[in-house]
Amino acid sequence: MSPQSLKIDHARYVLTVDGQRRIIQDGSIVVENGRISRVGKAAELTRVPADRVIDARRLVVTPGFFNGHMHISYAHPVRGIFPDDVGSPLDHVFNLQAAMTEEEEYHASLLGILELVKSGTVCFLDPGSTKFPDACLQAYEDSGIRVITGECVTDVAGRLNLPRYSVREATDRTAGFIAKWHGRLQGRVRAWAMPFSPETCSADLLRALKRVADEHHTGLTLHHGSGAQARTDYHARHKTSPTGYLESLGVLGPNVVLAHALGVDETEIDAIARTATAVVMCPVTAAKGARGVGVNGRMPELLAKGVKVALGSDSPNNSNHLDLVRAMNMAAIQYKDARQDMRQIPAENALEMATRVGAEALGAGDDLGSIEPGKKADLVLFDTQRPEWQALFNPVNNLVYNADGRSVHTVIIDGRVVVEAYRQSFVDEDKLFAAVQGIGERLLARTGITFPRSRWPME
Ligand SMILES: [Zn+2]
Numbered sequence: 464m465s466p467q468s469l470k471i472d473h474a475r476y477v478l479t480v481d482g483q484r485r486i487i488q489d490g491s492i493v494v495e496n497g498r499i500s501r502v503g504k505a506a507e508l509t510r511v512p513a514d515r516v517i518d519a520r521r522l523v524v525t526p527g528f529f530n531g532h533m534h535i536s537y538a539h540p541v542r543g544i545f546p547d548d549v550g551s552p553l554d555h556v557f558n559l560q561a562a563m564t565e566e567e568e569y570h571a572s573l574l575g576i577l578e579l580v581k582s583g584t585v586c587f588l589d590p591g592s593t594k595f596p597d598a599c600l601q602a603y604e605d606s607g608i609r610v611i612t613g614e615c616v617t618d619v620a621g622r623l624n625l626p627r628y629s630v631r632e633a634t635d636r637t638a639g640f641i642a643k644w645h646g647r648l649q650g651r652v653r654a655w656a657m658p659f660s661p662e663t664c665s666a667d668l669l670r671a672l673k674r675v676a677d678e679h680h681t682g683l684t685l686h687h688g689s690g691a692q693a694r695t696d697y698h699a700r701h702k703t704s705p706t707g708y709l710e711s712l713g714v715l716g717p718n719v720v721l722a723h724a725l726g727v728d729e730t731e732i733d734a735i736a737r738t739a740t741a742v743v744m745c746p747v748t749a750a751k752g753a754r755g756v757g758v759n760g761r762m763p764e765l766l767a768k769g770v771k772v773a774l775g776s777d778s779p780n781n782s783n784h785l786d787l788v789r790a791m792n793m794a795a796i797q798y799k800d801a802r803q804d805m806r807q808i809p810a811e812n813a814l815e816m817a818t819r820v821g822a823e824a825l826g827a828g829d830d831l832g833s834i835e836p837g838k839k840a841d842l843v844l845f846d847t848q849r850p851e852w853q854a855l856f857n858p859v860n861n862l863v864y865n866a867d868g869r870s871v872h873t874v875i876i877d878g879r880v881v882v883e884a885y886r887q888s889f890v891d892e893d894k895l896f897a898a899v900q901g902i903g904e905r906l907l908a909r910t911g912i913t914f915p916r917s918r919w920p921m922e
Pocket residue numbers: 532534590686722777778
């Protein structure tokens with residue numbers, strides 16, 4: 464149901480994340496034809512009628528959340544299978560990914576999307592994991608979520624089982640993918656160039672894909688990391704740092720999003736800032752993956768230089784959850800601990816990265832990311848009638864430090880209510896959960912990938 468006009472009335476707080484970062488107590492929002500037309504004090508908008516009114520007296524309203532790096536394909540059916548002591552599961556990850564069938568990927572994606580929207584995410588970027596976008600389009604359409612998708616390509620042989628093509632073929636495939644997918648579902652689907660990483664793609668391929676992204680006025684994302692060892696290696700091979708290498712190829716810029724970006728030094732941060740390149744960081748994955756945020760995490764320095772930093776969850780076998788509220792929490796607390804300085808990454812910065820700044824990083828800042836007239840109506844309504852929301856004085860602190868995505872009550876995307884009072888209507892959840900469990904069991908049996916189910920005896 465998408466009524467012509469919708470009013471969210473008497474919200475306990477509206478966290479606008481607008482230019483002034485206004486927080487409106489007893490606020491109302493009017494939505495017309497999918498866009499926000501009015502925002503203000505409820506008392507000022509009492510005379511504004513709407514086809515439908517949501518009573519938000521017990522709710523806190525935020526802009527919808529952006530997940531800037533989230534491999535959606537294979538992981539949900541086997542989530543939790545890797546024991547902590549296995550070390551890196553990456554070899555298995557890409558073998559499982561390669562074994563997914565079309566129908567399996569559809570169900571896995573639908574479950575991922577269900578988890579995303581129910582915890583307030585309105586847009587996610589899948590860095591080219593989806594093998595069968597035709598099959599998954601139905602899930603994107605039914606759920607109403609926004610998707611940035613693409614085809615993962617490489618042209619250098621490596622340890623991981625990644626799709627590999629010639630430069631020509633990878634470039635043609637990317638251009639074809641963008642031509643087919645960009646702008647589908649009334650613009651809710653965007654298609655980008657998605658080389659896996661600078662290590663798995665030649666300089667020629669990276670340059671060619673950046674050209675494709677530029678020509679189609681779209682984006683490019685790739686995995687990127689640095690650090691002392693990587694700098695030594697890159698200096699030996701390319702006489703520059705990993706980030707300097709990308710800049711020398713012309714593969715930095717406002718339409719490029721570097722995923723992870725751990726270990727970058729001051730010179731590399733300057734290159735990222737100078738070229739207006741965006742970054743997505745996955746704080747939970749970094750912590751769980753023992754990536755050494757204390758040494759390698761440079762989120763405060765990137766933000767201080769004005770770099771647009773989005774948050775991501777990475778694969779559901781890295782962070783394991785897709786909850787951007789928990790990602791905000793981790794971003795806000797892990798730098799305080801790493802730097803032994805409580806002033807690092809205030810709660811407000813964490814919320815900005817999940818909303819306004821995240822939208823800007825993903826090239827959607829003109830239309831999305833804040834609650835202000837003219838923007839598309841992507842809104843999350845949090846239920847404050849829960850113990851973790853008590854007592855409520857500073858809603859930003861309560862959101863980032865007390866709450867998680869389970870207090871998401873209602874989600875609106877493009878003016879359409881996709882989750883209402885905790886319920887959605889695009890999928891039968893019991894049936895989906897049973898289907899995905901069966902897919903996981905069959906996928907493990909088919910690939911022969913096994914791990915002890917638990918470190919404890921299971922009877
Ligand atoms: Zn990734």
